Amino acid sequence: MPRLDPATTALLTVECQNGVVGDESALPELAKEARDSGMLGRVAALVDAAHVAGVQVLHAVAERRPDGRGANTNARLFRAAGKLPVRQLAGSRAVEVAAPIEVAADDLVLRRLHGLSPMAGTDLDPLLRNLGIRTLVVTGVSSNIAIPNTVFDAVNLGYQVVVPSDAITGVPASYTAEVIRNSLALVAAITTTEALTAEWALPR
Numbered sequence: 244m245p246r247l248d249p250a251t252t253a254l255l256t257v258e259c260q261n262g263v264v265g266d267e268s269a270l271p272e273l274a275k276e277a278r279d280s281g282m283l284g285r286v287a288a289l290v291d292a293a294h295v296a297g298v299q300v301l302h303a304v305a306e307r308r309p310d311g312r313g314a315n316t317n318a319r320l321f322r323a324a325g326k327l328p329v330r331q332l333a334g335s336r337a338v339e340v341a342a343p344i345e346v347a348a349d350d351l352v353l354r355r356l357h358g359l360s361p362m363a364g365t366d367l368d369p370l371l372r373n374l375g376i377r378t379l380v381v382t383g384v385s386s387n388i389a390i391p392n393t394v395f396d397a398v399n400l401g402y403q404v405v406v407p408s409d410a411i412t413g414v415p416a417s418y419t420a421e422v423i424r425n426s427l428a429l430v431a432a433i434t435t436t437e438a439l440t441a442e443w444a445l446p447r
Contacts, residue, residue: 257383262337269329303361362396386413
């Protein structure tokens with residue numbers, strides 16, 4: 244993994260929200276894996292380390308309007324989401340960033356009503372460019388859908404992408420290692436939470 248300059252690096256958490264990885268998740272199997280694997284705690288540790296190191300932190304949240312206006316309906320995944328008992332409604336607890344992740348005053352929270360990736364569904368790209376960011380560290384869920392989409396979108400836009408392998412997850416648990424080995428490792432630098440926090444702790 245290359246040295247990561249805090250001034251040009253950002254940390255992104257993807258869908259680490261109560262309605263996805265919290266106790267009242269719409270996706271209980273994914274939420275259980277996020278907690279039991281320690282992934283959620285490691286994302287929180289990375290966020291804390293980024294705050295100390297002066298790395299910009301961004302939180303990407305997926306949400307829906309109560310009337311569903313603007314949401315995709317062109318895939319089974321989207322149609323199923325509209326029928327789940329826990330819906331990611333704008334302004335609800337479900338779309339708040341989940342504990343133990345701390346949201347600092349300087350963090351940016353990006354909300355999207357459509358699509359599979361925060362890079363396509365929000366102002367993430369122009370905000371990163373305005374901040375002078377060249378490297379994006381991607382964490383969160385899920386390794387099935389949103390994480391690969393985010394990584395590929397960021398690479399296509401010219402960012403260097405870093406993925407801490409133990410700070411993403413999906414279902415089944417075994418799938419995450421496969422998608423890292425066979426897809427993400429081809430386009431992103433793969434590291435660990437421990438290595439990344441140690442990197443950010445180095446004197447500048």
